[in-house]
Amino acid sequence: MSIAASLTSGELTVKSPVRRKLFGDLARTRLSGAILIALLLLLWEVSAARGWIVSDNWPRFSAVLVAAYRGLLSGELAEILGSTLYRMLAGYAAGCILGVLFGLVLGSNRVLDWIIRPLIEIQRTLPSPAIIPPLILFLGVDDTLKIFIIMLAVFPPVFVNTYGGVRGLDETLLLTAKTFGLSRFDTLRKIVLPATLPAMTAGMRIALSLALIMAVIGEMISGASGVGNYLMSMQYAMRADSMYAAVICLAASGYILNRVFLRLERAALHWHHSMQAE
Amino acid sequence: MFSMRNLSRVLLTAAFAALATAASAQTVRVNYIPITDVTPLFVAIDKGYFKDEGLTIVPTPSTGGAAGVPGLMAGAFDVMYGNVVSTMLAQQQGFKLEVVSAGTKQFDNPANTNGMVARKGEGIRTGKDLEGKTVAVNTRNGIIWLFARAWIAKSGGDATKVTFKEVPFPQMPDALRGKQIDAAFMVNPFFNASVTDPNTFEFVAAPYREVQPDVEVGHYISTQEYFAKNKETLAKYNRAFRKGVQWYNANLKDPDLIRIISGFTKMQPELVAKLNLQILPEIVNLDSVATTVKLMKDNGLVTSDIDLAAMTAPDALK
Numbered sequence: 001m002s003i004a005a006s007l008t009s010g011e012l013t014v015k016s017p018v019r020r021k022l023f024g025d026l027a028r029t030r031l032s033g034a035i036l037i038a039l040l041l042l043l044w045e046v047s048a049a050r051g052w053i054v055s056d057n058w059p060r061f062s063a064v065l066v067a068a069y070r071g072l073l074s075g076e077l078a079e080i081l082g083s084t085l086y087r088m089l090a091g092y093a094a095g096c097i098l099g100v101l102f103g104l105v106l107g108s109n110r111v112l113d114w115i116i117r118p119l120i121e122i123q124r125t126l127p128s129p130a131i132i133p134p135l136i137l138f139l140g141v142d143d144t145l146k147i148f149i150i151m152l153a154v155f156p157p158v159f160v161n162t163y164g165g166v167r168g169l170d171e172t173l174l175l176t177a178k179t180f181g182l183s184r185f186d187t188l189r190k191i192v193l194p195a196t197l198p199a200m201t202a203g204m205r206i207a208l209s210l211a212l213i214m215a216v217i218g219e220m221i222s223g224a225s226g227v228g229n230y231l232m233s234m235q236y237a238m239r240a241d242s243m244y245a246a247v248i249c250l251a252a253s254g255y256i257l258n259r260v261f262l263r264l265e266r267a268a269l270h271w272h273h274s275m276q277a278e
Numbered sequence: 279m280f281s282m283r284n285l286s287r288v289l290l291t292a293a294f295a296a297l298a299t300a301a302s303a304q305t306v307r308v309n310y311i312p313i314t315d316v317t318p319l320f321v322a323i324d325k326g327y328f329k330d331e332g333l334t335i336v337p338t339p340s341t342g343g344a345a346g347v348p349g350l351m352a353g354a355f356d357v358m359y360g361n362v363v364s365t366m367l368a369q370q371q372g373f374k375l376e377v378v379s380a381g382t383k384q385f386d387n388p389a390n391t392n393g394m395v396a397r398k399g400e401g402i403r404t405g406k407d408l409e410g411k412t413v414a415v416n417t418r419n420g421i422i423w424l425f426a427r428a429w430i431a432k433s434g435g436d437a438t439k440v441t442f443k444e445v446p447f448p449q450m451p452d453a454l455r456g457k458q459i460d461a462a463f464m465v466n467p468f469f470n471a472s473v474t475d476p477n478t479f480e481f482v483a484a485p486y487r488e489v490q491p492d493v494e495v496g497h498y499i500s501t502q503e504y505f506a507k508n509k510e511t512l513a514k515y516n517r518a519f520r521k522g523v524q525w526y527n528a529n530l531k532d533p534d535l536i537r538i539i540s541g542f543t544k545m546q547p548e549l550v551a552k553l554n555l556q557i558l559p560e561i562v563n564l565d566s567v568a569t570t571v572k573l574m575k576d577n578g579l580v581t582s583d584i585d586l587a588a589m590t591a592p593d594a595l596k
Contacts, residue, residue, distance in 0.1 A: 055452050133348055140354040224338045235448040237544040238467050
C-alpha cells in the first residue's frame with residue numbers, strides 16, 4: 001500500500017492524480033472483487049429492465065432479490081437448502097472417509113494396490129450423471145441414491161491426493177520411524193498422517209465443490225426436495241426469479257462452506273511450512 | 279482389509295435402504311410430472327376421495343424424467359404418470375408394465391394447449407416448410423418427437439430432412455428467439471406464453487389433433503407385479519381417482535381448481551388462470567392406443583406387436 005501511494009503521488013503521475021489514486025488503491029484491495037460482481041449484477045438489472053435481453057428466463061435482478069427475500073422469510077429457501085446441504089455433507093463425509101482409507105491402504109500396500117487400483121481408475125473416469133439411471137434400479141430415487149453419487153464424485157480427488165501423499169513420503173522419515181522402533185500404527189499416526197495431511201486436505205477442498213454440484217445434479221434428475229428439484233420445478237412453473245433466488249443462495253452457501261473449510265484447514269495445518277508461505 | 283469391510287458395509291446399507299422403501303398396502307406412492315394433466319390426482323387428494331377409500335397417497339414429483347420407469351421397477355414408487363410412447367417402449371424392452379388408469383387425451387376442442395410454434399413472419403405453415411430446418415422436441419424417441427415427425431409427414435414434408443434437436447420445454451421459447459431452432463413443439467405453460475406474444479411467435483399447427491384426433495397422450499402405470507399383488511388397493515385407487523377426474527371436468531373454471539393447480543405446479547395463480555384447461559378422460563380407449571402404437575411402428579420405434587388388452591387393467595376400461 002505504501003509503495004502504491006508513493007508511486008501515485010510521486011513524479012510518475014501526470015494527470016488527475018486524485019482519480020488515479022482512488023482507482024489504484026481500490027484495485028489493490030479485496031474490495032475490487034466485490035466491485036466486479038456488483039457491476040455484473042448491475043448489468044444484469046439494466047439488460048432486463050431496458051429490454052436488451054427479452055426472455056421469461058431473464059428476470060430483473062431486483063425481482064430475484066425480492067423472490068429471495070420472500071423465500072427466506074417464508075422459510076421455503078432455508079428448507080430447500082437444508083435438504084441439499086444435508087445430503088451433500090453426508091455424501092462428502094462418506095467420500096472423504098473412503099478416499100482417505102483407500103489412499104492410505106493402497107499407498108502403503110503394493111499387493112492391494114495392484115488388485116484394487118485398476119477398478120478405482122476406471123470408476124473415476126465415469127461421469128456420475130451417466131450412471132444415475134442404472135443406479136436408480138438398485139438404490140431407488142431417494143436420499144440413498146443421491147448420497148451415493150455424491151460419494152462417488154468426492155472419492156477420486158481425495159483418494160488420488162492421499163495416495164499421492166503416501167507415495168511421495170520422504171523415505172528418511174519412514175527409516176527414522178523404523179530406527180526408533182515405532183509400531184505400524186504409531187508410524188501411521190505420527191509420521192504418515194501428518195505428512196500426507198496437506199495433500200489430503202487439498203483433495204478434500206476440490207471435492208467440496210464437486211459434492212455441491214453432484215447434490216444439485218442428483219436432485220435435478222430425481223426426487224422431490226432440495227435445490228436441484230426446486231430449480232427444475234421453478235423453470236416449469238415459469239418462475240425464473242425464484243429459480244435465480246435459489247441459485248444465489250446456493251452460491252452463497254458454497255462460498256461460506258469454502259471459507260469454513262479454509263479456516264479448518266489453516267487450524268489443522270498451522271504448523272505446515274506451506275501455510276507460512278501464503 | 280479394514281477398508282474392504284467398510285466398503286461392503288456401505289454397499290449393504292445402501293441395498294437395505296432400497297429394500298426398505300418397498301410398498302405397504304394402503305399407501306400408494308405416485309410419481310408425477312408437475313403439469314396440469316395430473317390435476318385430477320391432486321383434486322382427489324384435496325377433496326379427500328382417497329382418504330374416503332382408506333388410502334394414503336404419497337405424491338413425488340419428477341421433473342428430470344430419468345427417474346420414471348427405472349424408479350417404478352426399483353419400487354421407489356407404485357404408480358406413475360407417463361406418456362404412451364415411453365410406456366410402450368419400456369414394455370417392448372421387457373419391463374412388465376400395467377396401465378392402471380387413463381391420464382390425458384386430446385379431445386376435439388377449439389382451444390389448443392400445445393402445438394408447433396415458429397417465429398413470426400417466416401412463413402412456416404406445413405411440414406414441407408420445415409424441410410432443411412431445425413425443430414425442437416423435449417426428447418428424442420418420445421411422444422412429442424413421434425407426433426412432430428408424423429405431422430411433418432402428414433402435411434407434405436419429409437421428416438428425414440428435418441433436424442430434431444432436444445430442448446427442454448422451458449428453454450424452447452428462448453431457443454426460438456435466439457434462432458437456434460426454427461420451430462418447437464411446445465406444451466403449456468410455455469405454449470400459451472409463446473402464442474400470446476404475437477409480435478415474436480406464431481402458432482403453426484396442433485400435431486396431436488391433426489395426426490390422430492382423440493389421441494391418448496398419457497396414462498398412469500404400475501408394474502404388473504404390483505398390479506397383481508394389490509388389486510384391491512388399486513380398485514380403491516381407481517374409484518377415488520375417477521371422482522377426481524369427474525370433479526375436475528365439472529369445475530374447469532372454479533377458483534378452487536386454480537388453487538389446487540397452483541399448489542402442485544408452483545405456478546402463480548395468475549398464470550394458471552390464463553391456461554385453457556381441457557377436460558380429461560375417465561377411461562382408456564384401447565383403439566386409440568393401438569393407433570398410436572401403429573404410428574410408433576411406422577416410425578421404427580417398436581418392432582414387435584404389443585398385447586394392449588393384456589397390459590391394461592379392466593377397471594381402466596369401463
